[in-house]
Amino acid sequence: MPRPIEALIHADALAHNLARARELAAGARVWAVVKADAYGHGIERVFDALRGADGFALLDLAEAERVRRLGWRGPVLLLEGCFDARDLELCSRLNLWHTVHREAQIDWLAAHKTDQPQRVFLKLNSGMNRLGFAPQAFRAAWARLNALPQVDEIALMTHFSDADGPAGVAAQLALFERTTAGLSGERTLANSAALLRHGELAAADWVRPGIMVFGGAPDHPLHSAAHWRLRPTMTLRAQLIGEQTLQAGDTVGYGNTFVAERALRIGVVACGYADGYPRHAASGTPVLVDGVRTRTVGRVSMDMITVDLSAAPQARVGSEVTLWGHGPGDAVLPIDEVAHAAGTVSYELMCALAPRVPVRLA
Numbered sequence: 118m119p120r121p122i123e124a125l126i127h128a129d130a131l132a133h134n135l136a137r138a139r140e141l142a143a144g145a146r147v148w149a150v151v152k153a154d155a156y157g158h159g160i161e162r163v164f165d166a167l168r169g170a171d172g173f174a175l176l177d178l179a180e181a182e183r184v185r186r187l188g189w190r191g192p193v194l195l196l197e198g199c200f201d202a203r204d205l206e207l208c209s210r211l212n213l214w215h216t217v218h219r220e221a222q223i224d225w226l227a228a229h230k231t232d233q234p235q236r237v238f239l240k241l242n243s244g245m246n247r248l249g250f251a252p253q254a255f256r257a258a259w260a261r262l263n264a265l266p267q268v269d270e271i272a273l274m275t276h277f278s279d280a281d282g283p284a285g286v287a288a289q290l291a292l293f294e295r296t297t298a299g300l301s302g303e304r305t306l307a308n309s310a311a312l313l314r315h316g317e318l319a320a321a322d323w324v325r326p327g328i329m330v331f332g333g334a335p336d337h338p339l340h341s342a343a344h345w346r347l348r349p350t351m352t353l354r355a356q357l358i359g360e361q362t363l364q365a366g367d368t369v370g371y372g373n374t375f376v377a378e379r380a381l382r383i384g385v386v387a388c389g390y391a392d393g394y395p396r397h398a399a400s401g402t403p404v405l406v407d408g409v410r411t412r413t414v415g416r417v418s419m420d421m422i423t424v425d426l427s428a429a430p431q432a433r434v435g436s437e438v439t440l441w442g443h444g445p446g447d448a449v450l451p452i453d454e455v456a457h458a459a460g461t462v463s464y465e466l467m468c469a470l471a472p473r474v475p476v477r478l479a
């Protein structure tokens with residue numbers, strides 16, 4: 118009997134969320150961003166549901182190879198470009214489009230021997246201060262690329278730092294427009310937050326939604342995934358494997374962090390931080406037992422968490438526990454709420470799903 122825990126990937130929800138991205142993209146083409154093994158969902162598992170995308174964007178060359186091996190002949194974009202001159206050979210062989218964000222990547226291209234000119238995405242650092250050319254260096258980089266026989270088309274790209282927050286996109290967008298004025302090439306700017314909140318301004322020629330395709334709201338708790346009409350694409354569920362009845366004053370778990378104020382029945386769930394459940398989720402983190410919303414009590418341990426069963430008096434060993442995603446019937450526990458209770462974001466929970474958890478397509 119396998120340990121009673123599994124993750125489900127909801128193909129229909131992936132297709133629905135991608136369609137939502139397309140709806141907001143105002144005619145722009147849509148990259149499905151599938152880095153980090155499709156945000157923890159598994160590239161091979163999501164591929165069929167997302168093949169309606171115009172391209173796949175990711176950053177690991179091995180993941181790009183996997184997308185090609187699945188038979189995808191359309192665009193594949195390396196969001197961080199090449200890490201080494203030798204990567205250009207793979208770009209040529211697999212026809213990968215790649216980001217150019219620093220001078221050395223242009224040097225590598227200039228030295229690359231190929232008769233197949235490559236499509237590059239020249240990245241402007243418009244304020245995120247991670248990757249990209251500074252505005253004052255951008256046009257010279259464009260001119261250098263434009264003079265290379267190894268380069269076919271140059272698209273223009275930037276990334277917003279606070280599309281989900283108060284700064285929005287206006288200042289970075291204005292800088293991008295000023296810096297790229299008069300340069301030919303397609304534009305790509307928007308991640309999920311920019312698309313959801315500023316789509317009419319930021320859609321451009323290509324959009325790059327990631328988290329919204331995977332059913333997360335980039336601006337939770339301001340807005341929920343349901344508000345944006347996104348559906349959960351991942352369910353993590355387990356079962357109760359034990360129960361305890363506490364008396365007032367009894368404690369639960371390591372560090373005795375939870376102290377019962379009254380008699381309380383609790384359930385023990387076959388899921389812990391070694392499954393990817395966030396250890397920092399404090400007592401009170403929402404969880405569904407038999408589809409009924411309740412809360413965790415005590416610390417998350419490696420293989421178990423403990424939950425308050427007051428709201429689910431019928432619950433017994435074997436009852437279904439939804440850590441996030443779809444519960445029985447219509448019950449849903451948004452992954453964003455669990456992430457928020459753990460002081461993190463849904464991206465991290467999805468990506469942290471542990472290899473020991475069996476995953477299947479639902």
Ligand SMILES: Cc1ncc(COP(=O)(O)O)c(C=O)c1O
Pocket residue numbers: 150196276307308309310325326327328329335
């Ligand atoms: C360059 C770039 N574009 C798009 C995305 C997708 O972002 P999100 O998942 O917030 O939509 C990312 C993710 O971090 C990224 O780095």
